[in-house]
Structure formats: C-alpha cells, structure tokens
Amino acid sequence: MKKIISFFLVIFLTFFTVNPVDADDIRLYAKSAILMEVETEEIMYGKSEKVFMQNASTTKIMTCIYILNHCNINDWAKVSSNAASQPRVRLGVHAGEKYRVKDMLYGMMLESFNDCAVVLAEYAAGSVENFSKKINREATKMGAKSTHFVTPNGLDASNAEGAHGTTAYDLAIIMSKCIKNQSFLNITRKESYSFQDSSGKREFTCVNHNALLRSMDGAISGKTGYTSKAGYCYVGAVEKDGIKMIVVVLGSGWPPHKSYKWSDVKSLINYGTSQYEYRNVKPDISKIRKIPVNHGTKKYVSVRLSEDEVKLFLRKKDKIEIRCKIIPSIDAPIKKGDVIGKIQYNKNKKCVHETMIISRENIAGKDYWWYFGELLKDFMI
Numbered sequence: 001m002k003k004i005i006s007f008f009l010v011i012f013l014t015f016f017t018v019n020p021v022d023a024d025d026i027r028l029y030a031k032s033a034i035l036m037e038v039e040t041e042e043i044m045y046g047k048s049e050k051v052f053m054q055n056a057s058t059t060k061i062m063t064c065i066y067i068l069n070h071c072n073i074n075d076w077a078k079v080s081s082n083a084a085s086q087p088r089v090r091l092g093v094h095a096g097e098k099y100r101v102k103d104m105l106y107g108m109m110l111e112s113f114n115d116c117a118v119v120l121a122e123y124a125a126g127s128v129e130n131f132s133k134k135i136n137r138e139a140t141k142m143g144a145k146s147t148h149f150v151t152p153n154g155l156d157a158s159n160a161e162g163a164h165g166t167t168a169y170d171l172a173i174i175m176s177k178c179i180k181n182q183s184f185l186n187i188t189r190k191e192s193y194s195f196q197d198s199s200g201k202r203e204f205t206c207v208n209h210n211a212l213l214r215s216m217d218g219a220i221s222g223k224t225g226y227t228s229k230a231g232y233c234y235v236g237a238v239e240k241d242g243i244k245m246i247v248v249v250l251g252s253g254w255p256p257h258k259s260y261k262w263s264d265v266k267s268l269i270n271y272g273t274s275q276y277e278y279r280n281v282k283p284d285i286s287k288i289r290k291i292p293v294n295h296g297t298k299k300y301v302s303v304r305l306s307e308d309e310v311k312l313f314l315r316k317k318d319k320i321e322i323r324c325k326i327i328p329s330i331d332a333p334i335k336k337g338d339v340i341g342k343i344q345y346n347k348n349k350k351c352v353h354e355t356m357i358i359s360r361e362n363i364a365g366k367d368y369w370w371y372f373g374e375l376l377k378d379f380m381i
Contacts, residue, residue, distance in 0.1 A: 062135050231253060
C-alpha cells in the first residue's frame, strides 16, 4: 500500500464498554475439562484444561484419524502375538489371523477393543513404539503440543520421554480435526457393525458404546475411556442451538461412578448454549464512503468493505467495540481492490476480527499527459 500507512486516523464507529465477567461456577466431577467452540477454537469453559493427565481410551481418536489419513483401510492387517495378548477390553484376535484395517477401526472405536488398536499400530508403523512417534508428531502438527502418547489404545504406560497422557485442551484440538473427516464420523456414529477375518471362519459384531449418541440431541461423535489412573474420561462433539462444541472431561470419577462423566458433559453443554451465541455485526461506514485523494484524477475514492457483515462467536454478555482505522487521505495512483484501512472488532480490548476497507475503483495520478490533456480541453473551449 502507499507510504501513507504510517499515519492512521482512528474513528470510533460504535463503542460499548465491556462489563467484567465473573468466574464461571460450574460444579464438575472431572479433574480436568474443557468446552471449545469448533470454528474459532475458543475456550468457552476450562478447568485445568492444560494440565497433563492420563486420558485412557480417548487416545483412540488419534489412532483412528492417523490411520484414516495415512493408510488404505481396505488393506489386510496381520495379527501379531503382541496384539493378541492385549488386556481386556479386547476383540479376541489370534496371532497369525488377518483382518481388514477398516474392520479393526470399527472394533476399536465402537467397542474400544485394545487388541484392535495394536493391530492397527503395528500395521501402520511396524511396531507400537514407531507408531507412538508418528501419532505424537501428527498431534503436534494439529496443535496438540502437550501430548505424549505411548500406546495406541490409551492403556497406562511410560517410556523414556515420560508417561502416556495429554491435556483436555489438546484432546479438544485433536477432536476438532477428527470431526472434519467424514470417514471418522461414519465409523464413530455407526450403531453396530459386523465383519469376518480373512478366512471367513470367525465373525464378529460390534455395538457402539457411546451412550451420548442416543441420549443427547445433536451429539455428533465421541469416545469414552477408563483406566485406574485416568478415571472415567470422554471426548466428544455436540451441536446444539446452532453451536458446534467439543467437550472433554478427564478424571470424571472412578468406579462405581461411571455416570459422572455424562453428568459433566451435559452440564458443560447446557452452560455453553445458555452463555454463548453467534452474533451478526454490521458496521456503519457512511461517514467514510469517500476518501480524499492527493494528486489524483479524481478528488475522492469510493470504498467498500471486504465483508459487509461479520458473524462473531460471543458470550451473550459480551459487548463489541468497533474501530475504523483509516488514513485521512491517500496518494494516487490507486488500484481497484487496494486496501485503504480496516475495521477492527474488539472484545475485552482484544481484536477478535478484522475487515478490510478497500477501493472500489482505479484512480490514476496526475502525470504530464494528464496536464497536457487538460490544456487541450481549455484550448478547445
């Protein structure tokens, strides 16, 4: 843009004061929890959400999305003695058998079978150790930077780098990526699924254990988990009242309190829909429709916004301060589409969105030929 950028005339188009928000008062059983809006990844509610925790079988969402992104799900995977010896809960595969990769995904995600997860890990990377390195790198790329997975099934374990675990925040980030994959949704939303081994001699039927799919309208996907160290855990996605949310609870009770996690999830979802909304905001730019032009063939340049109206995700109590940052005049030449300024939408003194103010037209500068043309006009008159 032109050299005039160093100086801005700040115009307040609309101004609201921001009322202080009191600390949220939600009673949860979970030791760690988060409620996150999917599109903006805004944390609607957090409780120790960035504290490293064991997370049990919620790990399997990472194993599932890695396989879907990097492997051929129609391949056959051979069962090792290591996979066959995994502890309950397990499908009961035998060493030497072969199964379709996609069938192992259903077994892992619907019934949370630990042996299916190891079959997949060894198929994808040759060993559980190699697979853990791959999914940790993948998690980091997704933005889950505090995650350290040692096992593909979430069983408690440690290696030289530390214990198996993650944070509620990281799990929410991973899940937000998972639900954008249609194959992931197809698998995790399936009520039941039947398959055979390669010989056709063994047949299995898996039933989905995600009770939220049946008990809550708008439930999209999810995965439960439990180990003695992690307690009851859950990661899921729900769309309610037009808001798509990721909810994670870790350490949400221990036996016999299996239902605590569902109570926590419902409390968080109800909180989100009661406190947050999408709001359409349309700034008034009537006072800046035309900007003075210096040394141009026109005195003013007409402008428009890159978007006339913006959709913001806000707490219902939030007030938005709208600022227009624009130069008092602009030097020619100007091209149609040149950025002349911007509209800022501020919440709690922090910019949450920007809209560009751009030129509607081309305006040439006054050069020798322009002046020569003007002289000819005078002569003709």
